[in-house]
Amino acid sequence: MKNKTVWANRLKEKTSVSFQKIGSSIGVDKRLYEQDITASIVHTKMLVKQKIISSNEGAKIINGLKKIKSQIEKGNFKFQDKFEDIHLNIEKKLYELIGPTAGFLHTARSRNDQVVTDFKLWIKKSSRETIGNIISLMKILLKKAEKNVDTVMPGLTHLKNAQPISFAHYLLSYFEMFKRDIKRFENNIKLLDECPLGSAALAGTSYKIDRNYTSKQLGFKKPTNNSIDSVADRDFAVDFLYASALCAMHLSRLAEDFIIYNSNAFNLISFDDSMLTGSSIMPQKKNPDPAELIRGRVSLNYGNLNSILTIMKGLPMSYFKDLQDDKKLVFDGYDALNDSLILSIELINSVKPNKKSMLKMANEGYTTATDFADYLVKEKKLTFREAYVISAKLVNYAEKKNKLLIDLSLKEIMKIYKNIDKKVLKIFDVNNSMNSKRSYGGTSIANVKMMIRKYKKEMK
């Protein structure tokens, strides 16, 4: 029994070598060993409790499973392609250790419910680990933001200078995105929290099993309601990959911002040398390779998501071997995202704003033109559209004279709009502009400080 495939009596010929190479998933699904053994132990306890097997047999099986776990953890377990996957590798090893009693373990279950149970347990655990890494990243963002509440930088739209903003406010925009990423993982944890074990191949089982018991013991909220759905769907894996892809996309945007801000043209931030590489030919170079990898890696997450959606599309009910590849996609997605998260934490930590360049660039591109229009609306009772036209004329004038708005004299401004006094001059100060944005969620120092206090409380 221990050396033959389970189906050797039915299938007379040996498995084709090329099929074994592709069909065996042990190289991938061995990552489920812990969940598989945990679920098997709970299943065995339930079989004993329900008097489906004797307590003596149950004890033997559980002992054997524990031994297997420690063998795997010590690196003493030989995973074999010919036994296909983690489930059968463990079952075969159990035969080796305890003999024919091992044959009781697979009573009232199938690999179809077994694999989904393991997979859900793995995704729950890994979602929590991912959330942990996102939280660490948010803490670094918050730390950087705290030090840069009054650091003025040019806010950009269309990559053109738009309005002066606080560097902290910019960083905290990502804080909000990552907060939602966490919620997406949490939502999935809640949605998948039903235990499929006991659904067997697809129809359920005639044994008097206790699914409430196994569900509870494995930390699920309740057993699944429909045995066919239980073995056939992988929506929880799709959700995991979607949440991962979105989070990786947010990291990619942050990395791209940093790459642009670090460019010679912008020169707004620098990185520690540990986050840079040199060039093999150009001696002067310091390239932001880590940021570029983070920017690009999201492609793996998109690929995984697209692949799993395609596997699921049009798949008839219920279980098919197509589903076996779900695990490679999820494991790869998890690895890609968490590598990027860990690297991003270091990257953000190493960012230093070049405050002088930020201030200089915040003054360029007529970034206070809107403030001037707003001033005319508030002080001169013009409509916004009238004020917009006057401000545009002022910008045209400054452009012609090759001057910043802040460098215009009162006399020059009065050429464009007569009825004005020197109070207007402070309107062109970028600090003043930033601080005037006091609407909820805006970039004023007071607002940003308030948000930081709020976030710090939330993070506790």
Ligand code: ARG
């Ligand atoms: N390794 C298989 C998978 O991941 C386990 C389920 C196999 N079930 C089957 N009926 N062939 O999907």
